[in-house]
Amino acid sequence: MGAELRRVGIATKEELQAIGWQEAWARLIERYPGRLNRNAAYGLAAAVLEMDWRELPAEVKAEVLTLSQQFRRHLIL
Numbered sequence: 001m002g003a004e005l006r007r008v009g010i011a012t013k014e015e016l017q018a019i020g021w022q023e024a025w026a027r028l029i030e031r032y033p034g035r036l037n038r039n040a041a042y043g044l045a046a047a048v049l050e051m052d053w054r055e056l057p058a059e060v061k062a063e064v065l066t067l068s069q070q071f072r073r074h075l076i077l
Helices: 002-007 013-031 038-049 058-076
Strands: none
Touching: 002 013, 013 038, 013 058, 038 058
């Protein structure tokens, strides 16, 4: 995913943390709409929070689910 992040203007972990996983995921979805899924968002969130994705808090997982549904609706419209 590093190459994809660089292509959307995110070259370092610090840049990812500065913009947040939500904005990073939005940029990636816009550029690669058919290639990304919730697991990618979990990975981004985990990188920002500096934790294993399997240990993400329930509220973060819920936010990923909500955003994924919003992005999916946006892509279909």
